[in-house]
Amino acid sequence: MIRVPAEAAGRLSDAWRYSVGTGRIELALRRDYIDSLSLTQREIGFRHIRGHGLLSDGMGVYRPYDHKGARRVHHSFTYVDQVVDSYLALGIRPFLELGFMPAELASGEQTVFWWRGNVTPPRSHQDWAGLVRATLRHLVDRYGLDEVRTWPIEVWNEPNLPDFWQGADEKAYHLLYEVTAHAVKEVDADLQVGGPAISPGADDWLVRFAEFTEDREVPLDFVSRHAYTSGPAQHVPFGVHQTLGPASGLLEQFGTPRRQLQGTRHAELPVHITEFNSSYRPDNPVHDTAFHAAYLAPVLAAGGDLADSFSYWTFSDMFEEIGVPTALFHGGFGLLTHRQVRKPTYHLYAFMARMGPERLARGHDHLVTRHSDGRVTVLAWAPVDPTGETPGPDRHDVHLSIPVAARGEAFLRRSTVDEEHGNACTAWRHMGSPRSPRAGQLDVLHEAAEPARSHRRLPLADGRADLRLTLARHEITLVELTPLTDETPPWWDERRLLGGEAS
Amino acid sequence: MIRVPAEAAGRLSDAWRYSVGTGRIELALRRDYIDSLSLTQREIGFRHIRGHGLLSDGMGVYRPYDHKGARRVHHSFTYVDQVVDSYLALGIRPFLELGFMPAELASGEQTVFWWRGNVTPPRSHQDWAGLVRATLRHLVDRYGLDEVRTWPIEVWNEPNLPDFWQGADEKAYHLLYEVTAHAVKEVDADLQVGGPAISPGADDWLVRFAEFTEDREVPLDFVSRHAYTSGPAQHVPFGVHQTLGPASGLLEQFGTPRRQLQGTRHAELPVHITEFNSSYRPDNPVHDTAFHAAYLAPVLAAGGDLADSFSYWTFSDMFEEIGVPTALFHGGFGLLTHRQVRKPTYHLYAFMARMGPERLARGHDHLVTRHSDGRVTVLAWAPVDPTGETPGPDRHDVHLSIPVAARGEAFLRRSTVDEEHGNACTAWRHMGSPRSPRAGQLDVLHEAAEPARSHRRLPLADGRADLRLTLARHEITLVELTPLTDETPPWWDERRLLGGEAS
Amino acid sequence: MIRVPAEAAGRLSDAWRYSVGTGRIELALRRDYIDSLSLTQREIGFRHIRGHGLLSDGMGVYRPYDHKGARRVHHSFTYVDQVVDSYLALGIRPFLELGFMPAELASGEQTVFWWRGNVTPPRSHQDWAGLVRATLRHLVDRYGLDEVRTWPIEVWNEPNLPDFWQGADEKAYHLLYEVTAHAVKEVDADLQVGGPAISPGADDWLVRFAEFTEDREVPLDFVSRHAYTSGPAQHVPFGVHQTLGPASGLLEQFGTPRRQLQGTRHAELPVHITEFNSSYRPDNPVHDTAFHAAYLAPVLAAGGDLADSFSYWTFSDMFEEIGVPTALFHGGFGLLTHRQVRKPTYHLYAFMARMGPERLARGHDHLVTRHSDGRVTVLAWAPVDPTGETPGPDRHDVHLSIPVAARGEAFLRRSTVDEEHGNACTAWRHMGSPRSPRAGQLDVLHEAAEPARSHRRLPLADGRADLRLTLARHEITLVELTPLTDETPPWWDERRLLGGEAS
């Protein structure tokens, strides 16, 4: 038994909810996307949202034209405004990523993804700077300077990969960053700009990027990188399988930038992990499982010690990097499927959102917090075996002594997600894996996605509850203990319900 | 094991949903009432709604005034229109009950209920007839004759009780009925009028009423009565306890009118049980229990054989006959509490609403139906002991062989309500019986009110599934079996989820 | 022409929106009421709401019972919570009025209104104090102390009238106030309590009340009174006609308490006019007219100089003091009719809600304000003749020179309400005064209730617009001038719309 202290060990960091990822920004025009984001914000409440393609052609921003023989540019925000208006209305702010290249401004034709984002440098850095300034001026004008100063601005995405940045040309990225950072600061010196948004496997880039900005006195308000733990893709039609490293590998990656910058002038800069997940593939069925929630639970519980944010890639399966999904469950990154079916990892986030601000305890299988009104909340999870060599233990016991500031009894509310509960994907497979579920089947899936719940009273002794939890394979569970005020009238006697004699 | 035949035994009667009861009509102006009715209609879908007080002062219909020295009457429908507009917008039609007496038209001052409905005869039968005609003409004018012809019109309520009709004066009721029925038919000969709306314990009234209408050639389009099974009230503060007779007593009462009218000219008249429940008290906690759902399950399954409708009294705890409720759970009649917490009996109705139109089998603990798309639906319930002498069996097995028109496997979806599941009242007692639950507590109660769900595959052999159900104490359970089409791709191999070798 | 200064003369007081009146609190359970309040809050945004009957029987708060031979009291908040939850959800706070007397606590049987509020002193001042404490403790417990401290608490209503307080017994009121104020402060010393809520015509009461509280050291956090300008009622069926004094009489009454308290210890106390209107009758058709809006316009524009609030009696026609209304337009107090048809006086408030925080000018027929973004807003109104001897001028010119911080042009948006525009009552009379309008007729009324709008450009010279407004009889008009940025592209040429030659 672990005795949870009654004194808080500290605050629960908000880093887990600081940001979430999204498919390309243009998708924010879609209704299913907005329905999913609306649900997510109601039940989880992320602070910022980050995705690719803000400046790609689908958003229609960069619009050169000829008039009276001269070439000019309209910067047009028809869709940008629709998207950002939606975000703010849902209480979420952009984490701006500046990219990719408008075709008319691009120096080449290389594209990435099914939706063909151009990944070549600008043919004119001056015009690119103009585009950046016009975009930020418009945003400041429409939403106010105080608002836009809270939006981090990241330059490009994973320039260390040749798929994302032509030739993975580091020098060209440094130039792009320099031009961009200055353009941003011309609009307002307090706008926050950063990079280099690298993928795992190129850690040196961050060191050289920091040195470059120092050497050249280029503004830098934060650094960013990504984190993934999957091995190479083994393809099947419309899907992949991959090995996974242990979840601690994510924490290891989260911690890298601070370690790298220690002792430098940049040591105090905010660190944003602007993408993370297990697999980097949007067609890996592991994303849909209870395993995945249990795998990530310790990461969410501890990641805030290592970085200022870590942004789950992505909140919704409305995502098209490798094309339009061919089945409801297809291994997408989303916390939610199309049509808002909650996956187990969604519940992990929703459970985190119900934790309190005071952190009382944290262990390898649990996190305990307290709310200002005295409620104590426990998130517990079963250990997993990411090698797949064993199925993981089929039960796991957690035994905690919990301080509850009350006498008599506490009210216990438990929510459970495991292989059979809160697990629409399991129900979907039982149903025969219908690629296009009908209305009635979707009802069943929404129903199956609800966590199992139970409620009971727990006796208190000396201001403590003895909490024994048995977790099933791959279970994550949320327990809420509330000090109980008993208003049951003295004359209540359940035995008299059917007219029997009072005892 | 019971072998359910593949051929339908008949249609499942709609009598259980033909009508539902409501607190006095004026309450339909309330928001909580409309929120509850809206939920009820979405998930259950009653056809008609019946309550007291359409003509009572709170509705403001009968409005005498003096002008130029003469006394005249406005018939005013400000609130009637708001109520009926709401009903029709929610897809439910009035089952009109004409009563009680406007104070200005009353011959005496006797009232019933906390809200003081006047229960004395009219001081002028001519003015009463004028009120009836004006009301129906207005409804026909506003909603159309085709519509209003579908609304049964019942004359008064429980005139056999001196609390409801001054002196329980049978002759005075016959006169009231005669005047009213003629007034109704003056508006349109095809409007449907009936009575005598008697409470249990006065069965002779119905016989004499039928004879009276025959003798005097008074229009009579249906007969009506009520059914309850509770014994005398043992009072505690803000509550009562009562013994209950067996549920079969309700079916016995449902069947009485047809037996009484057999062989008479009225033998073919529709029979409406315009109120039924176990206890007739709105403060008996039995209404809030899983016991109650299991107790009534066989009544809903079989009642349609005996009467054209039986109207549960009432859909919502928004009800004030003995005053404003002092706690969220207070033993009210409602299927829903204030603020729309579903009770077990609500789920019984919601389960019935998911049964199919073809009745395949019915037993003492089950009802089996089929939908046109091949789904087979089973409602099963645990037997209860209404004497309270035993707690009832703590488990009950139901074993059925179900015909499913498919090969391979069926998809099974089960919803369970018992002492611990789908049972907000149990959670509320665990919580300390908070009389005015706060927002967070209401969330827990809504969550606790959800039935437990499970989903799995069931093998089929020779077009049959072997369904073994174990029910807990006081459980009602709904099982839906769907023929399964398996779209799982041939390459799917769960063992490869974590990158393992294909088998 | 009046030259509006470019420098603000001061802030526009919020007193006009600090509070609004409502029919008895129980009506807040109704859907139509909530729909109306929701609209009102969206378009006007009052801060507080005050009505009678919080403690009357319809709210079910005071609930004595016997148990084991002893008499005890439950204080029950089933409905109070539903109402206050609704208010806060709509962004409006209670202005608590403590009254009337629960029947079981009353010393007599005298009632007021169709809905029978008991207006007799408590039979036990100790039990009354217990009721007050229990109510406030519950509210503090449920909504938090910080919240409830912002709710003024007024003791009783118009005790100077024998209809509202048995015998208009001043000494008995002082006693009630003393007991109540102490009970309030026992719950928390910072709760705000006040009185005496007198009607016009008893000004001395306020002086003696202030002296009494000083002499006895009774807590007093604000003083309150009411203001009306109508003469005696001339009855017709379901209506009255009354003469009206000039609107300045309202301002005169608003100013009385400060004048009366000048030089006393209470000179700095907040003054709340907790009810005001022209006529005090809920069946005077003047409330439904454009005349009424124009009559009150100068009162809203200037009242904030004289009192801390003045609360329009009432926001909605959902009001039953003299019974259920018999027609849609019936002279009710409401800014809105049943079913949310906006009256001209509603628009007056909605126009006020669009005024800016800086007051630039105020005259006998206009008020000019500015928003922080540079928009200048003008409310103008036609003078009225409240004697009815003349119809009032059929046109009225307002000519203002308005400072607008821009070059070139301003965008002008004008909204008009007069006898023919924004005037559903006029359309209703054209329609034949249908007492129960049908759905289609309600659509027309909602449409007819929309103000007339026009939009144009206005040239600026030296940072000023020359604004000439012609107002029709009984018109109120809102003009908004916005500095204009012209994004029209240089190639735009309307003459080419149909393919014509460029000019």
Place this chain on the structure above:
Amino acid sequence: MIRVPAEAAGRLSDAWRYSVGTGRIELALRRDYIDSLSLTQREIGFRHIRGHGLLSDGMGVYRPYDHKGARRVHHSFTYVDQVVDSYLALGIRPFLELGFMPAELASGEQTVFWWRGNVTPPRSHQDWAGLVRATLRHLVDRYGLDEVRTWPIEVWNEPNLPDFWQGADEKAYHLLYEVTAHAVKEVDADLQVGGPAISPGADDWLVRFAEFTEDREVPLDFVSRHAYTSGPAQHVPFGVHQTLGPASGLLEQFGTPRRQLQGTRHAELPVHITEFNSSYRPDNPVHDTAFHAAYLAPVLAAGGDLADSFSYWTFSDMFEEIGVPTALFHGGFGLLTHRQVRKPTYHLYAFMARMGPERLARGHDHLVTRHSDGRVTVLAWAPVDPTGETPGPDRHDVHLSIPVAARGEAFLRRSTVDEEHGNACTAWRHMGSPRSPRAGQLDVLHEAAEPARSHRRLPLADGRADLRLTLARHEITLVELTPLTDETPPWWDERRLLGGEAS
């Protein structure tokens, strides 16, 4: 004066609302699109909707893959289902257009539009037939055969233009049609298939197409073509200007197919004008004007005599054939702009939707209908000069004698749209043509888009009203005359409003 007969001349054809056009089907995933369609359906109520790109890559239907060395095809309906579910939920049905070519099935790389629809023939007609069958089978399976039989199925779009069909190869189109029609009928013989969906200027195609189907015994259930009246485009940046022919040119085109097929075996086939508008350009500002509504009014009034449907191209500015719009008003086809600002032509349709089923009269400037409840509805319009040589008359009088089955008076309700009223584009230009209007500006635009309304009484003589309407330039007006029942009480005397003496 024109004396409108009291006897109906016939039914008002529904052809004007049978179908409406849409930007490519993929856009139906967007929220703004659905918001616009939802408004349109609520206020207009089209029956069918037709757009391009159902089978284009953006919808993700045709999905070849390799498995165990073989190439196979998934037909995937993830997005098709989301779109069709949305349509049906809004009460509108698909008018299916089969096209364009999935890249993986295409024989070439030619594309049309900014969004790059492939317009080359299939590389395998067998695979194309498989795609058609799979699509229709899926739709039948999901939505039911009865439903899908009501959806016309059109083969390709404007094959007579080389932009839309590689080489405008007529023979290749005939082959495509033949293969497609047979594939459709293989799914169900009662599905409705047709073509050739030609643009104006290729009338012979229709004759040869009809002959071809007859010669080859190819199924043909309807014929279709398009109609436009604009001249060549004169480009300006982000816009064009074009001359327009007279509106009668549209009626002329509507009538062509029936004339062409007269006397042939196909004479009785339904004729669908599957696109029509004035200009065929989505950047012609004429679409946004009051002129456009007045220009099209006679077409909507009379088109039903000539064809079974004529489908306005398109309901919303959410349309991307030439790219993302750069300003709110940009000359788009839409009845609605982005963000649901109603254009004058939207009102023309909304006015049509309020006409009655009985047609009483039709003239060069008016259409008169009657509803079953006796309301008489008049749509009147001012004549326009499409040459632009004159601005059109600045006023136009319409004088009608209207039969109204009532005595005394009628209630008149008039809605007006002209250069200044119901005309958000005019307000937008006054505002400075803001390309990205802010929230407050959008409010003004929505307000400015409301038609002007007036209401009054009109005397009747011998069952007739003398209706004199003066129309402003480019005005369309809707007048509704309702028989009036006067419920004004005899004691009502407006002169007593302010307490004056009764007369």
